[in-house]
Amino acid sequence: MNPLYRNDKRGEHAPSWYAASLPPEVARPALAGAISADVVILGAGYTGLWAALTLARAGRRVIVLEAHRVGFGASGRNGGQVQSGFNKPQSWLEERLGITRARALWDMAQAAKDQLRDFCATHAPEAAFRAGLAHGEYSLADLDHARREGDHMARHYGQEIAIMDRAEFSGLVKSPLYVGGSFDPSGGHLHPLAYARALARAAEAAGAVIHETTEVLSVTPGPKIVLTTPKGQVTATHAIIAGNGYLPNILPAVNARVMPINSFIAATDPLPDRWQEVLARDIAVSDSKFVVNYYRFSDDRRFLFGGRESYSIAYPRDIETALVARMLRLFPQLGGVGITHVWGGALGITMSRLPHVAQVAPNILSGAGFSGHGVALSGMAGRVMAEAVMGQEDGLSALSSLPVGRFPGGAGLRAPILTLAMTWFALRDRLGI
Template sequence: MNPLYRNDISGHHAPSWYAASVPPAPDRPALADTIRADVAILGAGFTGLWAALTLARRGVRVVVLDAHRVGFGASGRNGGQVHSGFNKGQDWLEARLGADAARALWALSEAAKKNLRDFCETHAPEAEYRSGIAHGAYSMAERDELAREADYMARTYGHEIHVMDRSQFAELVKSPLYRGGTLDPSGGHLHPLAYAQALARAAEAEGAVIHECSEVTEIVRGAKATLKTTKGSVIADHVIVAGNGYLPNILPQVNAAVMPINSFIAATEALPQKWQEVLSQDIAVADSKFVVNYYRFSTDRRFLFGGRESYSIGFPDDISTALVARMHRLFPQLEGVKIDYVWGGALGITPTRLPMVKRIAPNIIAAGGFSGQGVALSGMAGRAMAEAILGDGRGLETVATLPTPRFPGGSALRAPILALAMTWFALRDRLGI
């Protein structure tokens, strides 16, 4: 079934706290004709919007098509966490790609965070960017591995991450389950839907055109590529495909390497008097479970707690019970707190949990599979693709070195095979092995 409609109402945002907490954005008209553009972009999330903004600032005629709304997908409903680097450590990347390639990738990821922070400061104060992201470890072995990575990053890259023992981390993150952890001051968190909407406004101010409720049903290749929708088409010199976990099966090379999985978030009632019983600082936190827990507080002090992945296209009938149980296991002090919002959404993952950014045809570039770290890295990908179209392919060449093989069995068998593997890892989480 088409992932664009399995769990959502056409043209409407997920019933999240994010959607409830921002002013409604104006509807943008659906594409209803055949038009021409220099660049056509599929997807109005972080990736597509950063590409559109980068191109429009250089005077390029850009048209963005989205099947729903700006920020409808993972960009508008994620955990809002801004991480450093990639899902694989720099030493892992060095061992496989070489020191020079790994350093170039690190430089791109650091620039991604800076560009995000700068944009929020100048164009999106309503995204409420705040600094600091912590990582919790459930065992001494995990804590020691975090400490080793932090030492390596300090010595090799000059990147400072604070390592904490059990008592120090417990003062920061007040759960009885962690055995220590780290704090990265250069990471952070924000309101993702407000950020996406600000990116769209900035791109439009530079001349980009965005059509909502305009699902791309076919990509026709040629010297000039065509994006077809049910009511119109865009004929363009170049195409950027940024559908990620919501991309229908219209580009097999992408669908074989990027798989959608579902993740879920709960938002409590506002806790202005109680929030520091959970976190002593206004930071984001993720932990070392393979089925990761991730959480933070909103500016009105709602606890936003995410986790509980699902590998079927459809959401479970009951999202809340298992998700809230995970939250209570970590933070017993939150039992009895009212849950005001629960929502889910799809993100794209790759077999290596590294972003896939590659050229599909001479004039078609695609990106996806940010695997839970897309708040910053999606912007990196969008800019790299746009810059390649503008004539500077260095960023695209660098990020394309990330290993992102096809899933076993391609798009046909990726879901059942991955579901079996993820069931095993989830069992390991529960058993603590």
């Protein structure tokens, strides 16, 4: 089934607290007829919108095609966590890519956070960026690994990450399950849908045109690329594909390397007088479970708790029960708290959990597979691809060097194989091995 519709209603946002907390936006018109552009972009999430903004500011004619609404996919419904680096330790990247390339990638990831913070400060105060990101560890071996990596980052990159033992970390993140953890002051969290909407407004102000409820049915490569939609088509010199976990099977080179996986979030009633029973500070937190838990508080002090508990393509009938059970195992003090919103969404992951940003045809670029690190990195990928269209290819060369292989069996078998693997890792998490 088409990933654009298997769990969502056409042209509607997920029933998230994010969508409920913002005023409704007037829908942008669907594409009707045949038009041309310098660059056509598939997807109005962070990647596509940063590409559109960068290109429009440079005077390019840009058309963005979005099957649903701006920020419909992972960009508008994620955990809102702004991570440092990539979903692999920096030492891992050094071993495989060399220190020079790894350093360039780190600098790019740092610039991605700066880009996001600066944009929120100037264009999206409603996104409410807050600094501070913690990571909880369940075993002393994991804590020791975090300490070694923290020492490495301090010595070689000047990145100060505080490593905390059980007593210190439990004063910050008030769960009995962690043996310790780390705190990164350069990370943070924000309202993801508000950020996406602000990016769209900025891109349009610069001259980009966004068509919503306009699904791309096919991509026809050639000197002039043609993207065909139900009621029209766009012909362009360059295309940027930014569908991520919602990309239909229309670009095999991408679909074979990027797999959608579902993640779920619950929002509690506001806890204005109790939130510091859970977190001592207004920070975001994730942890070392393979089936990761991630959480933070909203501006109105709802606890937003996310985790991955289903590996089937379709959502489970009951999202809430398993998700809330995970939350209460970590924070039993929240027993009896009301749940107001529960939603799910697909994120794109790769075999290596590193982004797939690549030239998939002479004039077609794709960015996807950010594997839980996309709030900052996906925007940088969009900017890098836009710069490559304009002849500045250093950033694209760096991101393209990340090792991202094909899923065994390609697009056809990636889902059942990944389901088996993820179920095994979920069992390991439950058994504590």
